[in-house]
Amino acid sequence: MTDRTTAPAGRGRGRRPAEEVRADVLEAVGALILSEGLADLTFERVAREAGVSKTTLYKWWPSKGALALDGYFHAVEETLAFDDTGDIRADLLSQLLAFTRLMTQTPAGRALLELIGESQTDAELAVAYRQLYSSQRRRLAGDRLLKARRQGQIRSDVDVxxxxxxxxxxxxxxxxxxxxxxxxxxxxxxxxxxLDGIVPASR
Amino acid sequence: MTDRTTAPAGRGRGRRPAEEVRADVLEAVGALILSEGLADLTFERVAREAGVSKTTLYKWWPSKGALALDGYFHAVEETLAFDDTGDIRADLLSQLLAFTRLMTQTPAGRALLELIGESQTDAELAVAYRQLYSSQRRRLAGDRLLKARRQGQIRSDVDVxxxxxxxxxxxxxxxxxxxxxxxxxxxxxxxxxxLDGIVPASR
Known part of the structure; x- marks a missing residue:
């Protein structure tokens, strides 16, 4: 067991706090997916780029899918954040435009679609997808919509x-x-x- | 070459019109997917059940995916048909209820999701999916919606x-x-x- 008092904190080869290591890994994975997609994402490469052992990676993320989804969630958290200008219509549109740009103009879009595809026949990946990505995105969107509902900008009977x-x-x-x-x-x-409905207003 | 004048029409081993054979195959495939899903759908089994040669099957459908999608489209055509009672709200709801029942309560639902999943990494299947299934379903839904738009039940500026x-x-x-x-x-x-929009009517 390493004696932590002899290991300098911060840079160098000393033991860093787990949360810091974890954040470094997620950042490396996220950057990789946004720039290259999934094809060359391997535990070896992430271990090398984030400066951690493969054993550590496997301890936290049991599969490449889980690692990818966790990294992706954190990488896009800021890009996909909801504005709160007080106008739900404007805020939804600007978020949706950011989302569609991300999905159509970066390699991340294809990566996510492949993970959804694979999760149709891989039950473990399907659970990881929901736990590490989609349920959290749903919650964030739901929070913004619920706030708009409380403010009277969305009908009170709408299931967000x-x-x-x-x-x-x-x-x-x-x-x-x-x-x-x-x-x-x-x-x-x-x-x-x-927002406006598709039936004519007079009906 | 078979002399068609010596081959009795209808039952028996004579040459049947191609369209009739094709319809029999599609019926056999559709019934199989609705009752069992995709797992045991093979060219061998379909050839046996529809009484055609595998060569004929491969001539018409280059892959299991294409065969499955064509059979499925025809099998659900009636279940997913749009009513036209003159009330678009009622007609959409009854179709959507039939669609959700099909997808959640028959093995066909899982089969379709697996085909969508596989099509994320199989370009040929993706083309077959669109050509043999989704683009036609889109057209049928679009036709019913366009009729409602012409009748003033949907706003004229809505992209159906x-x-x-x-x-x-x-x-x-x-x-x-x-x-x-x-x-x-x-x-x-x-x-x-x-139909009604999610913002309060007074806004």
Whole structure:
């Protein structure tokens, strides 16, 4: 067992606090997925780039999928953060535009779709996907929507989790089954349709 | 070459019209997917059950995925048909309820999700999925929605293909990433949110 009093903190080969090591790993993984996607993401490479042992990685993340999803969640947390300008329409649209750009213009989009694809026949990955990524994204979107509901900007009888499926879920649908393109007009149409309804106002 | 005048039509081993053979194959494949899913769907079994040669099957369907999707499309055509009672709200809801039942209560649901999953890393299957299944389903839904738009039941500025993503796409999203359940209330919420909008009417 290492005597921690002899190991200098901070730089060097001393033992760093676990949370710091963990953050370094997640940062390395996130950067890799955003720039290259999943293909070259390996435990070996992450261990080398983050300066940790493979044993440590496997202790925290049992599979490449879990490692990828945890790193990805943290990498996009800021990009996908919700504004709170007080106007739910504007805030939803700017978040959706950031989300569609991320999914269509970085290698991360393809990576995420492949993880969703693989999770259809890999039960362990499906659990990791929900625990490390989608349930947290759902919660963040739900929080912003619930606040708007409390402020009277969304009808009080609306189930905000259904809204999540009708905005972000609709984008995932078009990405996973690309019969139609994911464009800025698409994002604007999603928000307009759902906020204003598609039946004429007079009805 | 078989002399068709010597081959009796109908039952027996004579040459049947290609369209009839094709319909028999699609029926056999569809029944198999609806009752058992994809696992035991093989060219051998379909050839045996539909009474055709494997060569014929491969001539028409280059892959198991293409065969499955074509059979599935035809098997669910009637179940997923759109009513036209003149009330788009009622017709959308009854179709969505039939769709969610099919996806959650028959082995076909899992089969379709696995095909979507596999198509994320199989470009040929992705093309087959769109050509043999999703683009046709999109067209059928679009036709019913466009009729409602012409009748003034949907706003004239609404892109009906975006509506497809916000109803059926929202269901696929919940099925593919099952953080939340696909229930009858979910289907009702989808229709209510989208038709009426989620902002208070007074705004």
């Amino acid at each position: 989790q259904i809204v999540v499926d009708q905005l972000w879920g609709a984008v995932y649908h078009r990405l996973l089954i690309p019969d139609e393109p994911v464009t800025e007009d698409f994002a604007r149409g999603l928000v307009a349709n759902l | 293909q975006i509506v497809v993503d916000q109803l059926w796409g929202a269901v696929y999203h919940r099925l593919l990433i099952p953080d939340e359940p696909v229930t009858e209330d979910f289907a009702r919420g989808l229709v209510a949110n989208l």
